[in-house]
Amino acid sequence: MFILEALEHYAKTDRIALRYHDEQVSFAALNRMADAFAAYLRCTLPDDCRPVMIYGHKQSVIPACMFGALKAGHGYIPVDTTYPADRAAQILYDAQPSVLVDLCASGLSAEHTLSAETLTQILSQPAAPAPRSGWLRAEQTAYLLFTSGSTGTPKGVQITAGNLAAFHAGVKPWFARLPEGGAFLNEISYSFDVSVCALYEALSRGMTLWTADRQTLESPQALFALLREARPDAWVSTPSLAEFCVHSEQFCAELLPQVRQFLFCGEVLTKKLAAELMRRFPGVPVINAYGPTETTVLVTGTEITQAMLDAPAPLPIGRPFENVCAVIADEQGRALPDGEAGELLVLGEAVSPGYLGRPELNEALFFRTEDGTRGYHTGDLCRMEDGMLYYLGRLDGQIKLNGFRVELEDVENNLVRLPNIARAAVLPVWQDGRVTALTAFVLLEKPDGEGALHRARRIKSALANTLPSYMIPRKILAVDSFPLNTNGKIDKKQLAAQLASGAAGGTHEPIRRS
Amino acid sequence: MLEEIIAALNDITGADAGEITPETELFEEGLLDSFGLVELLVQLEQLGKTLDVAELTREEISTPAKIAALLA
Numbered sequence: 001m002f003i004l005e006a007l008e009h010y011a012k013t014d015r016i017a018l019r020y021h022d023e024q025v026s027f028a029a030l031n032r033m034a035d036a037f038a039a040y041l042r043c044t045l046p047d048d049c050r051p052v053m054i055y056g057h058k059q060s061v062i063p064a065c066m067f068g069a070l071k072a073g074h075g076y077i078p079v080d081t082t083y084p085a086d087r088a089a090q091i092l093y094d095a096q097p098s099v100l101v102d103l104c105a106s107g108l109s110a111e112h113t114l115s116a117e118t119l120t121q122i123l124s125q126p127a128a129p130a131p132r133s134g135w136l137r138a139e140q141t142a143y144l145l146f147t148s149g150s151t152g153t154p155k156g157v158q159i160t161a162g163n164l165a166a167f168h169a170g171v172k173p174w175f176a177r178l179p180e181g182g183a184f185l186n187e188i189s190y191s192f193d194v195s196v197c198a199l200y201e202a203l204s205r206g207m208t209l210w211t212a213d214r215q216t217l218e219s220p221q222a223l224f225a226l227l228r229e230a231r232p233d234a235w236v237s238t239p240s241l242a243e244f245c246v247h248s249e250q251f252c253a254e255l256l257p258q259v260r261q262f263l264f265c266g267e268v269l270t271k272k273l274a275a276e277l278m279r280r281f282p283g284v285p286v287i288n289a290y291g292p293t294e295t296t297v298l299v300t301g302t303e304i305t306q307a308m309l310d311a312p313a314p315l316p317i318g319r320p321f322e323n324v325c326a327v328i329a330d331e332q333g334r335a336l337p338d339g340e341a342g343e344l345l346v347l348g349e350a351v352s353p354g355y356l357g358r359p360e361l362n363e364a365l366f367f368r369t370e371d372g373t374r375g376y377h378t379g380d381l382c383r384m385e386d387g388m389l390y391y392l393g394r395l396d397g398q399i400k401l402n403g404f405r406v407e408l409e410d411v412e413n414n415l416v417r418l419p420n421i422a423r424a425a426v427l428p429v430w431q432d433g434r435v436t437a438l439t440a441f442v443l444l445e446k447p448d449g450e451g452a453l454h455r456a457r458r459i460k461s462a463l464a465n466t467l468p469s470y471m472i473p474r475k476i477l478a479v480d481s482f483p484l485n486t487n488g489k490i491d492k493k494q495l496a497a498q499l500a501s502g503a504a505g506g507t508h509e510p511i512r513r514s
Numbered sequence: 515m516l517e518e519i520i521a522a523l524n525d526i527t528g529a530d531a532g533e534i535t536p537e538t539e540l541f542e543e544g545l546l547d548s549f550g551l552v553e554l555l556v557q558l559e560q561l562g563k564t565l566d567v568a569e570l571t572r573e574e575i576s577t578p579a580k581i582a583a584l585l586a
Contacts, residue, residue, distance in 0.1 A: 218541075218548050220567035244548060247555050248568035402549060436553065439528070453529035453545075460544060474550060475528030 001142075001161050002168055004071055004135055006204035007031045015181060017203060019230070020060040020211040027206070030064055033123040037068025038130035040122045041099070044112060048098050051075040051144060053110065054190075055088055056103030058213040061116075062190060063199060064123055065101050066143070070161075071130035074098075075141040077156070078190035082214075082468045083146075090153055091146050095356060138162035144356060145193055145293050147405050148471065150397070152413030156356035157293045159193075164200060166349035167296040170321030171201065174287060174301050175234070177260045180206050182233035187212040187241065192403065193293045194266055197236045207233070217241075224250060231258045238266040238403030239273055239434070246273065252280045265289040265298055266403030268391065268434040269315050274304045290317035290391065293405070294365070294376045296350040299324045300389055314433060316388045324348040325373070328384050333367075341392055344382040347375040399428045399435050404470045411438065411473065414466050418459060420445045423482060425490045426473060427499065440473035441495065443482060452477065515563070516582040522557040523578060526550055536579035541572050551575075558585070 010017070011031035018025040025033075041052070052069045054062055057080055069076040077095055079088050085106045092100065092108055100110035101119055114122065136142055142161045146154035178184075184202035186209035188195040198209050210230035216222045223245075235242075235256070242264070245251040253259075261284060262277055269288045277286050291298035302308075302318035309315075320326040325347040328336045336342045351374040354362035367375045381392040397408040408426045415424035423443040428435040440459075448455060456476040463472050483494035516536055523534050527545050540546040546554065555565060563585045565575070575581050 219572055220551075221569065221571045224568040240549065240552075244552050244567070247552065248566050250566065250568040436549065451530050451533050453527065453533035456528060457544060469547075474526065477528050 001070060001135055002165065003200050003204050004034075004067060004132075006206070007034065007067060008129070010203075010206045013206070015206050016208045018060055018063060018186075018209050018211065020058070020213075023060050025060050025064075030067070032127070033061070033064035034067035034071055035130050036123050036125045036127040037065055038071035038134075039125065039127035041069065041072035041074055042130075042134065045074075045098055049073050049075075049140070050098040051077050051095060051141065052099045052101060053077040053079060053092060053095065053097035054101045054103070055079045055081070055106055055108065056101070057081040058186075058190070058211055059103050059116075060211070061103070061119060061123060063203075063209075065119070066190075066199065068130075070136045070142060071134070073134050073136050073140065075136065075143055077144045077146070078195075079146070080189040080191040080468075082189060082470060083191065084465050084467070086466045087154060087468065091156070094146075094153075095144055095156055136161045138165065141353075145191060147293055148398075148407040148410045150407040150409040152410050152417075155358055155361070157352050158354060158356055159296055159352055163296045163350050163352060164196070166323055167196070167298070168200065168204070170323045170348075170350060171197075171298055171301075173322075174263065174289065174298075175201050175205070177285075178202070178205055178207065178234050179260075182207045183230045183258070184209055184234055185212065185227075185230065185232045185236070186210055187217060187237060188403075192266075193291075193297045194236065194238075194403065196297045197263075202234070220244075220248070224248065224255070227255055232256060233258045233260055235259055235262045237264065239264050239269045240267065240402040242277065243273055246276050246280070253282070253284075256281070259284055261285045261287060263287040263289055263301070265291065267400040269304075270432045270434060271309050271315060272432060274315060275309050278304070278306075278309075288315055288317055290389070291350075292346070292376070292378050292380075294352045294378075295324075295346045295348075296352070299346050299348070299350060300326065302388065313390060317382075317391045318389060319387050320346075320389070321348075321350075324350060326384065326389060327375075328382055339383060339385055341381055341383045343395060344378045344380045344389065345375050346378055347373050349374070351376045401428070401435050401438065402470060404468075406438070406471050408438075411440065411463075411467065411471055414463060415440060415442060415459070417466070418462050420448060421459075423490065425482060425492060425495055427492065427496055429474075437475070438471075438473035439475040439477065439499070441477050441479045441482070443480075444478055515585050516578060518561055519554075519558070519578045519581050519585075522554055525557070526553045534578065536582070537577050539576055540578070541576055554581075 010027035017027045017030045099112045141158045144156040149155040184207040186198040286304045289298045289301035300318035327345040328342040383390045411426045412424045422445045429437040483491040485491040
């Protein structure tokens with residue numbers, strides 16, 4: 001695997017791989033800890049290649065566990081602590097990992113459960129370099145990422161070493177500007193596929209990952225202090241993080257003198273933000289990229305030009321990478337001509353083999369062409385013009401919020417499991433063409449006599465036991481009744497229209513349903 | 515200013531009038547996160563008031579009264 005080869009290569013230098021608060025981890029130390037973890041896995045589990053689950057948040061030992069697992073021929077499952085213990089327990093049950101690295105003392109357990117202290121002991125053991133013959137092979141699962149599922153339980157996307165190699169090859173032109181060495185911002189949760197840009201692309205170029213954990217991201221002052229110190233050479237984030245930063249005039253070329261490009265993905269990049277960044281960082285390219293978790297990380301990209309900003313259409317999501325094929329198809333899967341709107345199908349080596357243990361879903365969403373190429377139905381409504389793709393919306397109730405994929409039904413199903421909630425509907429709040437928050441409407445079984453804020457706080461804290469924090473609606477409003485459609489289901493279009501007519505902030509666009 | 519800040523917060527969080535007071539702890543009580551804070555900044559900008567986020571700690575903007583004092 002390219003990343004393990006790069007680790008061995010840079011381990012011979014004095015470069016720093018990782019910064020985390022005051023800690024720094026050299027490539028040599030990272031490689032040594034990964035070898036120690038690989039030795040532990042080979043010794044404890046000689047005939048077992050089930051994955052290792054890592055439950056924590058950005059701790060500096062996490063990359064060592066990930067790469068150690070790969071060196072021993074295991075995959076890994078990174079579960080961020082934004083996932084509450086109940087949801088982590090579901091993942092544990094679904095994925096059946098042989099080892100659980102529990103960095104947050106969650107009380108969960110697998111066959112072998114390693115606490116932070118035990119892990120530190122394991123990583124400090126002397127170990128010979130893990131033999132390359134035992135490294136993870138191309139067809140084996142390197143990691144599993146669990147994303148929101150419409151039934152209310154998360155589904156695990158399997159990404160193989162071969163998928164990662166395809167992504168590495170496809171994304172190469174977009175990281176060509178980055179210097180060997182240099183600094184890279186490591187702010188994205190390891191449960192989210194875009195963190196692969198830092199872990200695989202930046203580290204394989206010998207760059208230093210400057211880690212921003214939740215605490216840092218939540219304190220504007222701390223985040224800006226980190227940016228000032230790190231002087232990153234590249235910026236990869238969701239548009240949301242940049243939206244937050246541009247609220248300060250200090251977010252400009254003086255703060256980030258080294259930055260050579262901005263790359264955005266995970267949600268809609270607005271013209272307003274792209275134009276603002278181009279004004280504040282003259283000559284620094286702003287790139288819009290796109291890719292579902294099921295196709296590894298990114299599969300399309302384009303540099304934003306003035307002409308795109310001036311055109312009436314929203315910004316394009318780019319052209320397919322060289323090793324990716326994109327097709328716009330109708331409901332029968334037939335290719336549509338240029339300019340027509342249809343579902344985006346992605347084909348190529350970067351397409352995942354499917355979800356773990358979900359054969360019906362895999363049958364519906366993944367396919368193979370006659371020549372054996374793997375393909376995936378993205379569920380994204382797109383249009384292609386001269387090879388350039390434009391995102392138009394979703395074909396189902398899924399939305400992207402701050403880069404995270406959220407199935408609205410997942411939130412609704414978790415709401416109605418709470419006491420005294422008869423029915424629930426969740427709507428996205430739109431601003432400037434992107435979703436900025438969720439609003440939940442609940443029909444109570446009986447009046448609770450509470451104020452709106454108290455009720456919302458109580459429901460939010462109950463939801464926090466089963467849902468990751470990014471899926472918890474900002475507003476929770478009790479309604480007397482729901483508008484229903486002819487099937488007796490909640491009529492979300494009408495609900496959205498009611499909300500839009502009465503709401504002061506944020507317009508609510510109707511939800512497209514296939 | 516305080517009333518306008520509380521009105522903006524009511525709009526962002528869906529609180530009923532009177533539920534958010536000048537002393538309500540916005541972050542501790544789970545009413546605002548980073549993205550909710552952005553919403554608040556946008557609404558304050560519409561009122562012609564700006565706060566430089568790069569200069570702020572959470573402590574300095576933890577209640578409506580503290581935010582009002584910064585904008586005074």
